[in-house]
Structure formats: structure tokens, C-alpha cells
Amino acid sequence: MNVVQGLKCRECGREVAVGPVHVCEFCFGPLEVVYDHDRQRRVVTREAITAGPPSLWRYADLLPVLPGATPQERVDLGAGFTPLVPAPRLGAALGLRDLWLKNDTLNPTNSFKDRVVSVALSAARRLGMTTAACASTGNLAQSVAAHAAGSGMDSCVLIPADLEEAKVMATAVYGTRLVAVDGNYDDVNRLCGEIASEDDDWGFVNVNLRPYYAEGSKTIGFEIAEQLGWRLPAHVVAPMASGSMLVKIDKAFREFTQLGLVDDAPWRISGAQATGCSPIATAFKSGVDAIRPVRPDTVAKSLAIGDPADGYYALDVVHRTGGAMEDVSDPEIAEAILLLARTEGVFAETAGGVTVAVLAKLAAAGKIDPDERTVAVISGHGLKTLPVLQGRATPTHTIVPTLDAFHSALAIQEVHA
Amino acid sequence: MSATIRIPTPLRTATGGASTVEVDGATVGEALAALEQAHPGVGERLLDDNGRLRRFVNVFVDDEDVRFAQGLETPVQPGSTVSIIPAVAGGC
Numbered sequence: 036m037n038v039v040q041g042l043k044c045r046e047c048g049r050e051v052a053v054g055p056v057h058v059c060e061f062c063f064g065p066l067e068v069v070y071d072h073d074r075q076r077r078v079v080t081r082e083a084i085t086a087g088p089p090s091l092w093r094y095a096d097l098l099p100v101l102p103g104a105t106p107q108e109r110v111d112l113g114a115g116f117t118p119l120v121p122a123p124r125l126g127a128a129l130g131l132r133d134l135w136l137k138n139d140t141l142n143p144t145n146s147f148k149d150r151v152v153s154v155a156l157s158a159a160r161r162l163g164m165t166t167a168a169c170a171s172t173g174n175l176a177q178s179v180a181a182h183a184a185g186s187g188m189d190s191c192v193l194i195p196a197d198l199e200e201a202k203v204m205a206t207a208v209y210g211t212r213l214v215a216v217d218g219n220y221d222d223v224n225r226l227c228g229e230i231a232s233e234d235d236d237w238g239f240v241n242v243n244l245r246p247y248y249a250e251g252s253k254t255i256g257f258e259i260a261e262q263l264g265w266r267l268p269a270h271v272v273a274p275m276a277s278g279s280m281l282v283k284i285d286k287a288f289r290e291f292t293q294l295g296l297v298d299d300a301p302w303r304i305s306g307a308q309a310t311g312c313s314p315i316a317t318a319f320k321s322g323v324d325a326i327r328p329v330r331p332d333t334v335a336k337s338l339a340i341g342d343p344a345d346g347y348y349a350l351d352v353v354h355r356t357g358g359a360m361e362d363v364s365d366p367e368i369a370e371a372i373l374l375l376a377r378t379e380g381v382f383a384e385t386a387g388g389v390t391v392a393v394l395a396k397l398a399a400a401g402k403i404d405p406d407e408r409t410v411a412v413i414s415g416h417g418l419k420t421l422p423v424l425q426g427r428a429t430p431t432h433t434i435v436p437t438l439d440a441f442h443s444a445l446a447i448q449e450v451h452a
Numbered sequence: 453m454s455a456t457i458r459i460p461t462p463l464r465t466a467t468g469g470a471s472t473v474e475v476d477g478a479t480v481g482e483a484l485a486a487l488e489q490a491h492p493g494v495g496e497r498l499l500d501d502n503g504r505l506r507r508f509v510n511v512f513v514d515d516e517d518v519r520f521a522q523g524l525e526t527p528v529q530p531g532s533t534v535s536i537i538p539a540v541a542g543g544c
Contacts, residue, residue, distance in 0.1 A: 046507060047500075060462065061497055063508040063538040325519040344539070347507055 037102045038074050042066040042246055045348070053101060055162055055235060057245040065344065066246045068099040072293070079294055081265060091115025091150050091254040097290060098154055098254075099247040101161040110156035110186040114149035115254050117141045119262035119410070124378035125391070129398045133408045135268070137259055138381055139415070144181045144205070146174035146337075146384070146415035147255065147280065152182050152240055154251035159188075159238035166191060166237045170227040172220050172276070172337045173202030174384075174415050179240055180209035191237070193223050198336065201419055219331060221342050249345075252280045256287025259410050260297050267291070267302050269407035270358070272394045274386045274414055275306040275315050276338040278349030284412070285352040305358035305402070306349055307393035309333035309385075313362035315346045319353060320360065326350075334365045334423045335385040337415060359402045363392035369423050371395065375413070382417035390414070455528045457487055458535040466494040480511060481524035483534050498536065508539040 043050045046064025057066055079096050087093030090113050092106070118138045126134035142149040152175070156167050167183040167190040169175050176192040183190030192206055196215040207213050216223045224242075231243045240248045260267055267288055273281040285304050291297045308316040311333025318326045326346040331339035343349070353360055363371070368385055371392035376382050383391070394411050397403050417424075434440040454474045459467050467473060473490060477483035488495030498509050504524075505511060511518045512535040518526040528534060 058508075058538070062500075062506050063462070064506070065508070327517070327520055342539075 037100075038071050038078075038096055039099050039101060040069045040071050043069045053162075055159075055164065055231075055238065055243040057243050068246050068250055070097075076294060079296070081296060084261065084296075089116045091153065091251065091258075094254055094257050097257065099158055099250050101158050104157065104161045108157070108160055109153070110160060110182050110188070111153055112143040112149065112182055112185050114142050114153045116258060119259055120379075120381075122379050122411070125375060128374060128378055129395050130405055131394075131398055131403060131409055132406050134394075135263075135408070135410045136379060136381060137255060137410055137412045139255065140381065140383060140387070140413055140417070144174075144177040145419065146178065147252070147412070148174045148178040148415075149182070150254050151175075151248045151251035152178040155240035155244040155248035156182050156186065156188065156238065158247035159240075159244055160186075162238070164236055164238035165189060168192065168227070168230075168237050168239045169241055170194075170220065170224040170239070171206075171241075172339055173198050173206075173419065174337050175241065176206040176211075176213070177202065177209075180206045180211035180213075183211065184209040193227055195219050195223055199420055199422060201421060202336075205419070220340055221328070224340075224342075245344075249279050249283060252283035253287040253290070255280065255412060256284035257291065259284075260288065260291050263408070265297050267297050267300050268410045269301075270303045270305065270403055270409040271412065272305045272307060272390055272397065272403075272409065273412040274338055274390045275308050275343070275349055275360075276340045276386075277343045278306070278315055278345035280412070280414070281306050282345050282348045282352050285356065301356075303356045303358040304352055305393070305397060306353055306360040307390045308360070308362040309335040309338055309368060309389050310362040310364050311335070312339045312341060314341060315343055315349050316360040316362040318346070319350055324350065333368075333385075334420070335368055335389050336420075337384060337386045338389060359397055359400075361393045361396045361400075363389060363396060365423075367392040369427055372417060372424065373427060376417070381413060383413045384415040384417050384420040385423055386415050387413040387417070388423075454530065455483055455532045455534055457483060458533060460536055460538055462538060463494060463497060463536065466497060467491045477528055479524065479528055480513060480518050480526045480534060483528050484511075484524070510537045510539055511535070512537065 044059035044064045047062045122134045122136045139147040167188045169179045191212040193214045231239045238244050312331035314326050314329050328342040331341045368388035372388040375391045432444040434444045457473045475483050475486035477486050
């Protein structure tokens, strides 16, 4: 079954054949996958989806599966179909009565990046590429290294040298060539663009495979709708680095609506950034349609993209759907990680802290209706960014090993409480 | 009274291989119009049908992004360098 027709420039509309390209040669706009919608309408049904595997590949007919690809040759560690859970205690703390969490910390390498990597590297194999590569702020590095190892591909991962130690170790463990670059993410990304233009065998998931890669994020939106019983939520709050995930969640809801898999109903999408790297939120709040690149300075390293490739499209989506954008400080991010963990038992990395802190800010500002069904996307696991909790998550009591000491320690606690 | 326009590699097919082009023009818009006159066809790669700068084309006058100055009305001083830089369409 082949639903992919080619690639098309999002800006000028020029079409090109499927291949390892991501930028329009004419106007430099990003290329996007074009599907055979008639064919999709015939084969994609609720029944066909639910009969599929419990992973993002249940939506294979809505993804850029290239001609001739078989399920056996997919690069697949089981990403996707993560839990969508109600969050009543966090909701109560924020004054929201119908709050849900999309818990993407439970992917194979504990972030949503496994979705996009599985889709991109499956396409890379079909394009005859032999080396999996990426520019990464950390989560993507782990995911590419793991998926390459698990499918027998060579890999090479480029990261900024100042990444959290846990992310470095959790990438190196997979035996990849791990290149630490003395520069920030935007420097690394530019370097990867240069390498990618030199060698066709190298598949940079977020450079020359970006049209395929980005489509993987749609599966977050597909799953949210399916898991809500084939209904769209009223509001989604998502973190923004390049802005791509937010844009693709919106695209997923549009595709499900057009295919008749859900009833047509309005939805809003809001975007979350860290104040130390908030080029998209800043443009939104100042009402301008131009994004000024910034030099990132935030603990939320997984969102630290100063020159966001999909920023314009994220602005378009949030304006069109009537959502909002906000940004939050580093202390607010740490507090939000604690709040989420302590109310819902979900431990998020800094990007999740950004999302929850922005959720709180939007709720307090009346930009989320207390009764509307709201989903917050928790995109990565807290063990990836432990240093941000330094001094904030410690033993509450330290005692000698006696019963008396135990009782008096807890009694003192109660008096103070 | 001329300024220098720096041409990025992917656009040099439209400038006969030239990496820089000397033009006359008091504003970015005039400089780009002069570039189009010298090398017909390059203009539509930079400006859309409404004559606006395309979203993934960045133009700098010396070190200032014209989007944060006066756009195509941004003044070009004699001896200035106008750099055309495609956006880096990559990343997470």
C-alpha cells in the first residue's frame, strides 16, 4: 500500500519526488510529504487502526511509508501509543476540571523523539541510507543512537558540548559515534546541514529526512483523539522548540476530521517556551509576524532552539485555533516539575516543566476554560534532567537507625506542619 | 554609490555563478530590483507574488536583519554589504 505521492514546498507549492531533501530549491521553504487522500479515505478506518499494533505504526497509512517498504524492515523499538491519563489532582491545583496528560515519558528512550526517529529511519532505510545521524539537544541523540543500534544501522550523533551528563551517557551507551561540538544547538544544526549536503548515505533525521521525521509527531495528535474515544480535545498545550510538534498535532486533528474518524469540532492549541529561549512566544505576545533568533539561556535544554524552523507555522496554528503562547522562568520550570510529580506521579524533564508551568499561567490568566477538556503533552522523562532539581528534591528526614529517632523525626515534622 | 550583494551558493545558478554582485540602490528593495535587472529570474526566488520577502529568505544589511529594521525600505548606505541568507530549515 502506497499513500505517499511526493514532496511539496509549504511556501511556493513546487513539487519534487520523494528523496533525501528537505528544502525547496526555488524559495528555500520546507518540503512536506504529499499523500494520496483518496486512497487514505478508502483504507483508513477506526477498525483498521484499532486492529493495528499498539504503537505509532497503527497509523502507518497516515505516515510517510515509502513505496515498497514492508513492516518487517521498519526501524521500530515500539514507540508511541503512550498513556493518555486524567490528571484530576493537578487539575484541582490549577483550577481545571477536565485535565489530561499525554505521557510521552513512557517511550522506549523516554521522550517523544522516538516517534519521529522511528518514522525517519524507516524512510532512511528505504532511501538506501546507511548511517543514521542527527543534531540534538539530547533527547533526539538518545533516540537515534538506540534506534540505529536496534536495527543494525551505523550512527553518528552531534551534540552541543554542554549537555546534561545523563543525556550524554544515555546516548553513548548505545555505541554511537558521539561528537560533542563546542557551540550551541543552532551551531550544531548548521554544521549538520553542511555534512548532510556532502554525503547522500547519511540520513540526518532532522535535516535531510526532516519531511518524514516531522510527520511522526502527528501520532501524538492521532493517539489523543483515539484515546479520548475518537473525540478531539478542546485545548492542547504543547512545548515548543522548533515548533514542529505543535504544528503536527494540529495537522493530525485536521486529518482525522477530514477522514471522518472524529466529529468536526473546534480545538485550540497553545504553545509553551522557556523565557530563556522564547523566540516564538515573544513574537506571539508582541503581535509581530517575524521571529527574531535568540541565543538560548535556559535549563530547558531540550527546548533550547534559538532559531526555530517551524516558528512561523506554530504562530499560524495558534492564531488560527485561538490558542495562546506563554513562557516561564527556570525556577517556575523546576516548581512545575515538582507539582506534576507530587500531584500525578509523573516525573517530567524540564520541557514537561515548561508545559505544566505554562498551563498554570494560562489557567490563571483565564485563557483556558476551567471546564474545557485540556490535554498537556509531557514530552520527556525527569531522569534526563536531574540537575535542575538540585536542592529541591532531597531526603525530608535524616536519622539514626532507631525506632525512637524515626518517631521523633516524623513527630517534629507534624508539629511544624 | 554602490553596495555589494552577497549571493548564497544555492542562488548562484541564477547569477551565473557570481558570489557577489555590485548594485546601485538606496534601499534593500531597490538593491534587489537592481539585482533582478542584472540577473533576470533571481527576484522571484527572493520575493513572493506580492513583492514581499519570502519567509525563508533572510536579508541582512551589514549585520542587521531587515525584518527588524524597515524591511524592503531599509536604507542601504554606499559601501554597505547586503547578505542574502537562506533560513536553516532544520532542527528538532
